[in-house]
Structure formats: structure tokens, C-alpha cells
Amino acid sequence: MAASNMEQIVSLCKRRGFIFPGSEIYGGLQGTFDYGPLGVELKNNLKRLWWRHNVYERDDMEGIETALLTNRYVLRYSGHEKGFSDPLIDNRTTKKRYRFDHLLKAQTPEVLTLLAEAFNLPADTDGESLADALLQEPEKAETALKAAKVIDSADGKPGDWTQPRSFNLMFKTQVGPVADEESFAYLRPETAQGMFVNFKNVLDSTNRKLPFGIAQMGKSFRNEITPRNFIFRVRELEQMEIEYFVFPGDDEAVHESWIQDHMDWWVNEVGLSRENLKLFEHIKLSHYSKRTVDILYNFPTLGFDELEGIANRTDWDLGSHSRAQDTLPLSANTAEKAMKNEHSVEKLTYFDDKTKKHIVPFVIEPAAGVDRGVLAALCEAYDEETLENGEVRVVLRLKPALAPIKVAVLPLKKNEPDIVATAKRIKNTLMAEGNMRSVYDDSAGIGKLYRRQDEVGTPFCITVDFDTLGRSNTGDNTNEGTVTVRDRDTMQQERVKIDDLLPYLQARLK
């Protein structure tokens, strides 16, 4: 059983130190969250699994880590500077909000003509161009929209429109000591561009042949209009992205194989159940995409929503960042729509030894949200189990590889110095020799200690008792040198020799 509503997860996360609201003592900052002591472990574990699967366990991948700040031209030629914003407008009467360009496209030709006239534009100017023009002069636009009787489809009547406003979804920041118009940079809204602009560097330094890919994990920033739903939509997020380069023509099959591979990864390694996952085929594609398929997870409260997007970006990005584009064999869409590049000093091409020709590879991009992955893992693992005695046990059934704490070592009695010393020694050994994040806790009775560990997903608890010391009250000392190991999911216990603990646990934590 997974979590049935998000509040359960939010509450547990704060109480036990997984995730806190950002800047909380100053009233918070919408769209930011801080990872606590357990959260950082969980998140790092998820990232480690991803890196291992996508980089180490394949023969065709290289990792990279690029700067969050980029030359402003990177995000100009990628299309973000122009396209990564949403013009919005409100109707005061119906309280509805619309994408401004969508609103205009839905109007009759007569209305559009009136608007065009008001702005001294040709009578047949289309909705999108009109939207661009009107956004330049919002006050004048407000008057013109009312005069032209722009209709709100919600009630079929002319709306009481506000000024149209443009929301740029990228954060801008100042670079260097002199604050002028030329000295700004954008915080990247996706890690992808760092991989495209380093395409040649990776190719030249590794001698890779197609097909091969570049992987990167890192922070991205999006000035979301409405951050919502805990860490699902945030303004500062972390991504796990791959740009996989292939010969044009191979792209469709490779795209399909990444979709299947990553669907399986979420199930087999993160532990999400297949019935809580599904694929979503994008109908309306972004400017660079030939096909985009999302992997959706069934989040509590939200329902199915995006966990990972896997896009066929064609040769759009490499083509867009290249100089002398008219000399390149670009696909029709890219050749037609890409901005003419007047700043790049490089052709982002690949020399094919077989045909002896320079080509522009196509790119398949699996892009997942780390924070969304953490949230999905938490939601999936959350369980409230009713025990035989009627009590309810909260347990996070995380995959052992994801669990923030692998082993808790507990003393049956904390006022018995030999038990305490033995427990602490075991804990230190597991950490030092087994590299297992382990903790010692004696701040409550044994039952409560178990439940605390259940709640944060610790797979195993080790308990040191009098038998361990050879001081059994029954006089039977056959268990000397052993401890009990309790399994999180079954609550079953097993006596294991201290000397065998490391291999015993390692075998079960895989």
C-alpha cells in the first residue's frame, strides 16, 4: 500500500528530517525545499543508482558536470530566451486566466482585424504575432482588447481583461562588477545545454564513436508561475539527464529502447510498482521535438504526472549551436526553424569514417527529475500496516539501496555498560568495514526503537542483549557472540554471529 495523500508524506518528511520547507524561519520561499539528514542520504542513493545504471553499467556513456551559469548565447540559440516564457492574461469577470497567444488565436478574424488596426499592423496579422505586438505595450493592449470585444470562451462574452503580462521562466543574474545590460547570465533551466555545448570536447577527449551518450546530474532553475505539490514542482530542481547521440535514421529505434530501459529502471531499481507507472505520448510537441514520451507516476493527490520525459530532439540542438549552418546536412525542421547562429565558433558535427562525411547526430534525451524521483520513492514505499494486536505501524518499504540508514544497532538495555559498549563497537565496525550508513540509538525502549527505524525505512535492526555477552539468565550460553537481526518488512528476527554480520547484511542489502 502506498501513501494515499501527500500530507502524510509531507508530515513524515519534516518530522523525521527528510525534507524541510526552504527558508522556513523567515516564512519560507515558495518553490524551494531543503533536504535534511535523512533526505540527503535518500537523494544521494537515488542519484548513485541512476549513475551506476546509466554510466557504469553501459559501455557507451560518459559523465560530465557543467556550469550552472552559461554564456547568454547558449540559451539564446537553444531557443529558451525567446520561447521559455508564457504570456498570460486574466478576465476580471470570469476570474479565468489564459495564455495570451492562445486567447487571441481563438478569436474571430473580425476581432483580430480590430486589434491589428489599433496597433497599425496589417489587417491579416495572425494571433501569435498580434500577441507579441500587444505585449510590447500592455496598457494600450488593455484598452484595445476591450474595444475589440475579445471574447472569453468561458461565458461567450467580451471579457474585462487585465493587461497581458509576459512571465519569463528563466532566472537572470548579474555577472561581474559592472551592472549593465550586457553583463547578465541566465541560470540554466535544464542541464541539457551544457552537454550540447561540450559535445565536441567529449568527442575529442574520449575518441567516442556513434552511438554514445553523455550523462549529467545537477541543479536547474525555473521561475515557475505556480510552484505546487511539495517537491513536485519547484523553482530550484535537480535533474538526471542523458543526451544520447545517434546516426539520423537510428533515432526512432533507440528512442524506443531508452523508454523501455528507463521504465524498467524505475520499477526494478527504485521499486516503483508498474501499475503506478504509465507512458504518455505527447501530442503537441515542442519546437525541437520529433516525438516525446513521458513516464508518469501515480502520485497521491495529484494522480499521474511526469517523472521523466524522453524526447527525440533530433539534430535541433547541435544544429542550433553550430556556426555555418547552411553548410551542414540538417534535417528540414532544424534547417527551417533554427535561429541563424552568428556567435558559435564550432560546427557540432561528427565525422563518419564509413561514408567519409560530416553529419549532425540526432539526440535522444531521457530527462528525469531527481526530486520527483525521491517523492515517488517515498510515496510508493509509505505503508501503514495494521498489526495483529490492532496497532498501526508506519513503515517505509524502501529498496535497501535507497534506505538512508542501512542498519541500526540497538542495546536491549541501555543501563548495562557492556551491552552499550558492544553495540557501539558493532555500529562502528559496520560503518568502517562495510561502508554501511549505520546508527546507534538507545533513547527509548526496544519496541519504540524498532518502530522509529521502520518509519524511516531502515532495512535491519541489530539488537545486543545478555546472550550476546554470554550472560543469559537461563544459564544457556550457546548464543554468546551472537546478536539478533530484525527484518524491517517481516519483523522476523534471526540470531547471527557478530563475526558473520558483515557478509550477512551485505548479501541482503543489495
Add this chain to the structure above:
RNA sequence: GCGGGAGUAGCUCAGUGGUAGAGCGCUACCUUGCCAAGGUAGAUGUCGCGAGUUCGAAUCUCGUCUCCCGCUCCA
């Protein structure tokens, strides 16, 4: 940005003008031989922030900030 809801202990919340509360959690000690046990003691709050009304404000009024839900957006 508009509409609605909310902000009181770590968490969940009660408290409609008169001493700041409960449950759980937390700390210490006692007890306890394995699944949130019991006892005793204890700590924890500018009642989001600011102003106003009042003898007196968590409570009423105004302002403000933040969060949540919906609309819109989500490459």
C-alpha cells in the same frame, strides 16, 4: 494575478474578549529480557508580522507576509 482556505509547542490540532492548552513526540531518572509498555519530574510558544479598538486581544478591525486548494502554465 483572481477566488477560496489556513497560520497557536517538534507533529496533529482545540481554544469566539479575562492566567496559553491537549494528544503524540522530546529530556532526565526509576522500572523494563524484543515490537510505539508503566511511573515520576521537566523543557518547549513574541498564538505569522505590524498597527488599531478595548481596562484587557490568540480571539474583534485594518494592513502585511507566508503556506495550501482552484483557475492559468508546466519546454
